[in-house]
Amino acid sequence: MDLESVGGLALQMIMEKLNPEDIARVSCVNNRFRSFTSDNTLWFKICSNELHLTQPLDHLGNPLPSFKEAYGTWREAFVMYPWSLVKRVKRCWDRINDWLTNHFPEAKSTLCKGASEAEIQELEDLLNVKLPLPTRLIYRFHNGQEISRLDHLDPDTNTFGSSLGIIGGYTFYDHLVNVYLLPISQVILQTQQIAHILEFLRRSKCVLVAASSMYTEKLFFLNCTNGQLYVGTRNLLSHRDMIPSVPINLVNLNRELDSEQIQDAMLLWLEEHGRRLQCGDIKLHGEGDDKSINLFPEKSPLCSTAVTNGVQVRASAMVIPELVDLQDDLEKYVFAYSIRLSLQPQGCVINGMSHSSCQLYRRRWIIRANDIVVADVNGEAVIGRYPLLRPGDKEFVYESCTSLPTSSGSIEGSFTFVPGRFADPKGDPFLATVASFPLQLPDYIF
Numbered sequence: 001m002d003l004e005s006v007g008g009l010a011l012q013m014i015m016e017k018l019n020p021e022d023i024a025r026v027s028c029v030n031n032r033f034r035s036f037t038s039d040n041t042l043w044f045k046i047c048s049n050e051l052h053l054t055q056p057l058d059h060l061g062n063p064l065p066s067f068k069e070a071y072g073t074w075r076e077a078f079v080m081y082p083w084s085l086v087k088r089v090k091r092c093w094d095r096i097n098d099w100l101t102n103h104f105p106e107a108k109s110t111l112c113k114g115a116s117e118a119e120i121q122e123l124e125d126l127l128n129v130k131l132p133l134p135t136r137l138i139y140r141f142h143n144g145q146e147i148s149r150l151d152h153l154d155p156d157t158n159t160f161g162s163s164l165g166i167i168g169g170y171t172f173y174d175h176l177v178n179v180y181l182l183p184i185s186q187v188i189l190q191t192q193q194i195a196h197i198l199e200f201l202r203r204s205k206c207v208l209v210a211a212s213s214m215y216t217e218k219l220f221f222l223n224c225t226n227g228q229l230y231v232g233t234r235n236l237l238s239h240r241d242m243i244p245s246v247p248i249n250l251v252n253l254n255r256e257l258d259s260e261q262i263q264d265a266m267l268l269w270l271e272e273h274g275r276r277l278q279c280g281d282i283k284l285h286g287e288g289d290d291k292s293i294n295l296f297p298e299k300s301p302l303c304s305t306a307v308t309n310g311v312q313v314r315a316s317a318m319v320i321p322e323l324v325d326l327q328d329d330l331e332k333y334v335f336a337y338s339i340r341l342s343l344q345p346q347g348c349v350i351n352g353m354s355h356s357s358c359q360l361y362r363r364r365w366i367i368r369a370n371d372i373v374v375a376d377v378n379g380e381a382v383i384g385r386y387p388l389l390r391p392g393d394k395e396f397v398y399e400s401c402t403s404l405p406t407s408s409g410s411i412e413g414s415f416t417f418v419p420g421r422f423a424d425p426k427g428d429p430f431l432a433t434v435a436s437f438p439l440q441l442p443d444y445i446f
Contacts, residue, residue, distance in 0.1 A: 040066050046067070050087055051087065059073070059140070080117075085134065085137060085262055095277075100166065106291065111142045111146075112143040113143065114139070119184050127207055132253050133253075139184060144180075144181040145181050145183065146183065147186060163291065164292070165178040165180030165212070165213070167210060167273060169212060169295060170295050173401070179211065187208060191206075191207045198240065212322075222264070226248075228251055228265045230242035231243060231322070233321060233322065233323075244445075247443050250263065251263065272444045279299070280298060281299050282294060282295055282296070282298060296318060302317075302437070302438060307344065309358075309430055310354075311358060311389065312344055313415065313434050315411070320334045320401065323401075331405065335439045336399060337399065339397070341396040341432075343357070343389035343391050348420075350427050357421055358417040359389070359418050360417055361386065363380075363382050364377060364379075365377050366411070366412055367410075368409045369404040369408075374404060374409070383400075407440065408439060408441065415431070416429050416432075
């Protein structure tokens with residue numbers, strides 16, 4: 001039996017087993033085969049499997065007449081890149097975009113459309129660098145975040161007041177950080193400006209790709225030579241100190257290897273961030289205009305949870321790279337920690353009796369650098385407040401920081417609560433446990 005005598009249904013099943021390149025070859029055989037290879041259902045499945053497209057769109061989101069044309073347009077737009085890498089970068093952005101659409105559309109609206117090859121080439125020419133392939137593709141899909149949408153620039157402080165950075169941040173005391181991706185125009189401008197101060201950045205082929213709302217607070221630099229992403233420390237200006245944001249052993253820029261293995265730190269960093277968002281390891285905090293992605297871990301083992309007499313205490317910590325001082329032997333690493341207090345629906349239960357509230361009186365926790373106690377915090381209230389916990393109320397959040405001479409340690413302790421309230425106590429004070437949670441320098445730094 002030759003192919004000419006094969007029925008239509010059988011041919012369709014054969015086509016679905018072929019890859020796009022083979023389908024294109026088959027289409028050249030004759031008009032009958034060309035008709036089967038032009039079937040929109042066939043190309044829908046290809047676009048869905050390879051690009052996760054549900055509508056025929058080009059890489060900029062523009063509608064096209066058919067899925068076959070969409071696939072061809074995608075291949076033509078990225079002909080200079082390994083196709084497997086294109087699909088991987090798209091999956092990375094899809095994960096982030098899906099999360100932003102469902103949880104933080106305000107931030108998603110700040111993402112710019114993809115940059116052109118000409119815009120990327122201009123960056124490379126002006127900064128005398130060659131961007132790694134994965135980062136080029138990252139910008140082809142989204143050219144950072146639109147600065148004008150990130151609130152207004154204060155000319156006196158050179159700061160942006162927005163909390164819409166898609167990388168997110170944290171706050172403790174008066175320290176507020178929220179990181180966003182720079183568009184190419186700002187990559188050029190800000191890299192040129194800071195390179196005048198830090199000449200080594202120019203020599204090491206580093207470009208500024210992400211920054212907090214205040215440029216002097218938290219800066220991420222991509223080294224275009226080795227593909228690593230670095231974040232500046234407290235001594236960036238004085239001692240050129242930066243720390244890697246991704247395990248260097250994962251970075252691989254060797255184009256001679258399988259394209260599936262090509263990955264720079266920028267891609268790995270964004271992939272890990274998208275994973276944390278989708279898995280709920282980090283979440284959106286706040287309401288209205290104060291919403292932001294909060295980087296304090298929300299899940300075990302980096303977040304501990306303990307329930308005592310109905311009082312739930314959740315606690316986690318993270319390194320604050322922009323305050324790390326690698327020149328200081330005693331206070332080298334700075335960790336911020338977040339402690340969240342709430343009362344479960346059954347209320348405060350003491351000896352089988354339920355009370356509708358309880359009020360915090362004292363706190364005590366022990367901070368260790370490795371196994372050595374470096375601080376024993378013991379006193380009344382937290383941040384001068386004595387929060388009253390009631391079922392259904394939002395968590396009371398307390399955030400602070402501590403310095404360690406080592407890159408790892410832990411915190412544990414307890415809070416003293418009065419059942420009822422100070423003005424009308426319903427029993428003796430009790431201790432609510434703060435389960436031990438780690439202080440550690442992570443593999444990925446955000």
